[in-house]
Amino acid sequence: MNRRTLIVGLWVVLAALPALAGGLSDEQAYKYTEAVSEAARYGRAGNYKRAFDAYEKALQFNPEATDVYYNLVAIGDAMKLFDKVYLYAKGYLAVAGEGSDEGREMQAKMNAARKQLRGLGKLSVTTEPVGAVVTVDNVYLGPSPQVDVELPVGKYHVVATQKDFHPGAAEAKVSLDPPASVSIRLDEIIYYGKLVITTKPEGVAVYVDDKLLGTSPLAEPVKVQANREHVVRLELKGFDTWTRAVVVAPDKPTAVEAVLEAPAGTSEEQW
Numbered sequence: 427m428n429r430r431t432l433i434v435g436l437w438v439v440l441a442a443l444p445a446l447a448g449g450l451s452d453e454q455a456y457k458y459t460e461a462v463s464e465a466a467r468y469g470r471a472g473n474y475k476r477a478f479d480a481y482e483k484a485l486q487f488n489p490e491a492t493d494v495y496y497n498l499v500a501i502g503d504a505m506k507l508f509d510k511v512y513l514y515a516k517g518y519l520a521v522a523g524e525g526s527d528e529g530r531e532m533q534a535k536m537n538a539a540r541k542q543l544r545g546l547g548k549l550s551v552t553t554e555p556v557g558a559v560v561t562v563d564n565v566y567l568g569p570s571p572q573v574d575v576e577l578p579v580g581k582y583h584v585v586a587t588q589k590d591f592h593p594g595a596a597e598a599k600v601s602l603d604p605p606a607s608v609s610i611r612l613d614e615i616i617y618y619g620k621l622v623i624t625t626k627p628e629g630v631a632v633y634v635d636d637k638l639l640g641t642s643p644l645a646e647p648v649k650v651q652a653n654r655e656h657v658v659r660l661e662l663k664g665f666d667t668w669t670r671a672v673v674v675a676p677d678k679p680t681a682v683e684a685v686l687e688a689p690a691g692t693s694e695e696q697w
Contacts, residue, residue: 652676
């Protein structure tokens with residue numbers, strides 16, 4: 427066990443925590459920080475098996491953490507876990523590339539681990555929509571489609587994520603032959619917003635997308651799907667029909683303030 431290498435790696439991870447946590451949700455950042463700190467404690471105590479387990483847990487919350495991959499490769503190499511070394515070195519390279527000294531080191535580690543394995547299989551991953559980020563056992567591969575990715579033989583949990591879509595997942599069994607493939611369909615997240623409709627005069631029939639909701643003033647804001655165009659139509663006998671297309675934001679109510687006009691030559695005393 428190269429203790430000096432591991433201790434340096436552990437301190438690098440701790441120093442990088444604020445930057446890494448910046449792209450995560452508060453809950454992910456907390457759990458990621460907790461897992462990496464736990465790994466550092468075990469590493470300083472010389473319990474590298476526990477440190478390895480804690481780093482693997484950290485990847486659940488941040489699959490793009492290059493320092494975590496680096497330490498997993500270092501510990502896995504010392505423990506002769508060559509399938510893990512190959513997988514985590516691949517994750518490092520998928521995130522950071524091979525251009526740096528560390529990247530070239532990871533490529534060398536992956537090549538050495540390949541020689542110790544009984545073989546590699548191939549996995550292809552497609553998603554709908556295209557471009558979703560693909561991970562296998564929390565290891566980052568990159569955007570879909572991923573074609574003929576070489577992996578150690580075994581079973582993998584494949585996850586695809588994309589902004590504004592629910593995550594999708596599938597199980598894959600990678601063997602020496604034939605190549606494995608999975609297709610994952612992600613369902614779009616439906617966001618909702620509110621329309622606050624006021625009219626002058628009141629007592630106006632309110633239609634949203636041709637559905638009559640009542641007369642103004644409405645008792646409550648109108649709940650509609652956000653980030654989509656909706657047509658508000660207002661009708662009152664003796665006044666011109668008022669129609670507008672409105673896009674509703676998901677984070678705050680959208681106000682629609684309408685003043686209906688009487689046809690030309692009509693008295694407005696009823697206002």
